[in-house]
Amino acid sequence: MKIVFTAEGKKWDSKMDPRFGRAKYYVVYNEETKELESFDNSDVEGEAHGAGPKAARKIIEYKAEVLITGNGPGGNASKVLEKIGTKIFIGAGDLTVKDSYEAYKNGSLNKF
Amino acid sequence: MKIAIASGKGGTGKTTLSTNLASYLAESRKVVLTDLDVEEPNSGLFLKSELFFSEDKYKMIPExxxxxxxxxxxxxxxxxxxxxxxxxxxxxxxxxxxxxxxxxxxxxxxxxxPMIPQKMGELQHFKTKNFDFIESRLIIGEEQAVPLIKQTLDYVDSQFDKDVVKIYDSPPGTSCPVIEATKDADFIILITEPTPFGLNDVILAIDTMKELKKDFAIVINRFGIGNDDIIKYCEENKIDIIAKIPNQRAAAELYSKGELMYPKIPEVKAELEKIVKYLESQVL
CATH class of the missing domain: 3.30.70.20 (Alpha-Beta Plaits)
Known part of the structure; x- marks a missing residue:
């Protein structure tokens, strides 16, 4: 199963980015292969609108089943993620990627 | 003749200047005032007018x-x-x-x-005692101001001859809606307040107008508060300051009642006269 984290960097010890559409990076963890990859989303700064749907497209591309983030996606992105059945966990905005994965594993993150 | 009133910073007096200037100019010329701040048009609050025409405006959306x-x-x-x-x-x-x-x-x-029309807002055309007033209003939740501004400008062009003085109350900021509202204007008046915030944002607006290769000049509103950095900036950059509307409690009181200022405050009228003289020398 693939899990996407919204983060300020690309590593396990990177700080989480609480934003979804405007997160600096998407860190993707593949639980089967134990591989960690990332996508640099920083060019979203130049976009006035549509950051949410754009990010939701990334989730579709990665075929991620779980999204872990801080504040939760906005209305447009939520519609897309709901349609593909992504499980969204929020409240990890102040943690690192590693800590938010652990928090998700032991069930202490809230479902969006 | 098209004159756009813009600012950079919000709340510096675009609507105050637009409504007062339109009304004052209408004493001697044909004038139409158009409120292009379609996200929250407010010029109408200061005008006594009757509805002449209204229509829904649509944009095309794929389905x-x-x-x-x-x-x-x-x-x-x-x-x-x-x-x-x-x-x-x-x-x-x-x-x-x-x-x-x-x-x-x-x-x-x-x-x-296929592209299907979808309502994005409404255009209203009013008549005041001596000039026409047009405003468009986006419906709540609509994010795109530019298409409605464009259609409003098209309406004004279709309804009024070239010799009518067209005054455009522009949206604040320096993003797409402001570009759309100012790009066809013959002259831009940038109104600012003499504060650090006002200066910062009017410099952004000045740079925008330079980029658009527009003729523009500055009006300082609430003159007397803040500092004189805007005056120094304009001197250094050879930008004309064409009027300084004094900061007065009476102006705020009239504003709060939704009334025009120049009929009751002689100093405001004197500044409007300066603006008209300047416009006459440049474009009118």
Missing amino acids: WNKVDCTLCGECQDNCNYHAVIQVVDTIMVFPELCHSCFACSELCPTNSL
Whole structure:
């Protein structure tokens, strides 16, 4: 199963980015292969609108089943993620990627 | 003749200047005032007028027709605004992100995204005692101001001859709505307040107007507060300051009652006269 984290960097010890559409990076963890990859989303700064749907497209591309983030996606992105059945966990905005994965594993993150 | 009143910073007096200048000019000329701040038009609050004409305004939005769609994904790749997204076996359209560019529709191999009109706002045309007043208002939740501004400008052009002085109350900021509201104007008045915030934002507006290669000049509102940095800036950069509307409690009181200032405050009228003289020497 693939899990996407919204983060300020690309590593396990990177700080989480609480934003979804405007997160600096998407860190993707593949639980089967134990591989960690990332996508640099920083060019979203130049976009006035549509950051949410754009990010939701990334989730579709990665075929991620779980999204872990801080504040939760906005209305447009939520519609897309709901349609593909992504499980969204929020409240990890102040943690690192590693800590938010652990928090998700032991069930202490809230479902969006 | 088209004169746009813009500012950079919000709340510096665009509407105050637009309404007072329109009314004052209308004493001797044919004038139409248009409120292009379609996200929150407010010029009408200061004018006594009667509704002459109104119409709904529409923008064209793609609507997915799944019958022939092969889910090729061209539409989402051609959309620069992330308004069309393929979600598994569905094409989702986000109308509020759509810029009505037709790319998804025209480039769809199976014509599965026909463009359908969708209401985005309303245009109203009023008559005051001695000039025309037009305002457009976006419906709540609508994000795109530019298409409505464009259609409002088209309406004004279709209804009024070239010799009518057209005054445009522009939106604040320096982004797309301001560009749309000012790009066809013959002259731009940038109104600012003499504060650090006012200076910072008017410099952004000045740079924008230079980029657009527009003729412009500065009016300082609430003159007497803050500092004289704006005056120094304009001297150094050879930008004309054409009027300084004094800061007065009486002005705030009239504003709060929704009244024009120049009929009751002689100093405001004197500054309007300076603006008109300047415009006469430049463009009128």
